[in-house]
Amino acid sequence: MKGFLRDVKLFFIGALGFDNATDKLKKRALYKDLDLLTLILSDEIGIPNPLYYHTVELLPYLSSEVEAWRESEKASILWRVLGEIGEP
DSSP states (O other): OOHHHHHHHHHHHHHHTOOHHHHHHHHHHHHHHHHHHHHTTTTTOOOOOOHHHHHHHHHHHHHHHHHHHHHHHHHHHHHHHHHHHHOO
């Protein structure tokens, strides 16, 4: 009986979305998008990118996300360090 109640509880947790799996997947997808934008716009934060000429071709497709990327990068440690010591 105890095992049955545990299984019913797990069923409802999964069915009603009390599990944070979807939130974790959304957060992981956001980080992947931010990583891609960081790679594409690495020259903007002072990291030389030898493929900048080719990656800049993606900017028209990502123009709506660039402002969100800038806001997230300003809050990052790297941006704060570059602000303190100045860009190279």
